[in-house]
Amino acid sequence: MKHRSILRLLVLSIVTLGIYQLLWLKQTRDEMVRKGAKIPPFLMLLSPILAVVGLFALWLMLGVQADAYGDTLSTSADIGIVVASIVAVISIPLVSLYWFYQYCYGVDQVTHGQTSFGISYVLFIVFTLFGVNFIWPFIIQDGFNKVSDNSHKHNHSTKSKHSSQHPHGPSSGPVIYSR
Numbered sequence: 015m016k017h018r019s020i021l022r023l024l025v026l027s028i029v030t031l032g033i034y035q036l037l038w039l040k041q042t043r044d045e046m047v048r049k050g051a052k053i054p055p056f057l058m059l060l061s062p063i064l065a066v067v068g069l070f071a072l073w074l075m076l077g078v079q080a081d082a083y084g085d086t087l088s089t090s091a092d093i094g095i096v097v098a099s100i101v102a103v104i105s106i107p108l109v110s111l112y113w114f115y116q117y118c119y120g121v122d123q124v125t126h127g128q129t130s131f132g133i134s135y136v137l138f139i140v141f142t143l144f145g146v147n148f149i150w151p152f153i154i155q156d157g158f159n160k161v162s163d164n165s166h167k168h169n170h171s172t173k174s175k176h177s178s179q180h181p182h183g184p185s186s187g188p189v190i191y192s193r
Contacts, residue, residue, distance in 0.1 A: 015045055015124055015158040023155055027148060035151050042158065043117060051120030059113045065102040069095055114138050121154055129157030 018038075026034035040056040047053055073095045115135060122131035134154060141147040 015042070015049075015162050017159050017162040018155055020152050020155055020159070023152060027151070032148060035148065038151055038155070039117075042154070043120070046117075046120040046124050049124050051116075051123050053116045053120045054113055058109060062102050062106040062109050066099060066106070069099045069102060073099075111139075121157065125157050125161045128160055129154060 023034070023038060027038075039059070043053050043056055076095070118131050118135040118138065121129050121134050134150075134157075137153060138147065138150050141150045
């Protein structure tokens, strides 16, 4: 996983009023998928919200059209839009819970359990219930950074081991070949 500055994540999250955290979620999701995690597409997370916005826009357009012709919206159209909006609103937390369940499972997978599924998912739910879910990405990114740092140290130590070895094996004097 890519090493990211937690301070930068914090500052950009504040400056963009949380929009940067959505970008961070998409980027980290894509990285985890490349490493084999099975996380649903990012658009799935946004689809219920987009549906609510779309239904509201439809309701406004139908109302404007009805006003232009001097009519009112039919009761069935009003009821249909209200029911569809309620379904969309109810699906927001359900889709989010499922998407973050899969995301947290991916976190556990790519951090090799250093940031466990249980801890990351429970923290997501608790932070969301208390309205402080903006803290959650900092904890997850810290886990990603630890894995990234360990991977970097491992790769560096492996390179120095290989570079100190002679290309034909351990150097113990002249190589004598016999038949």
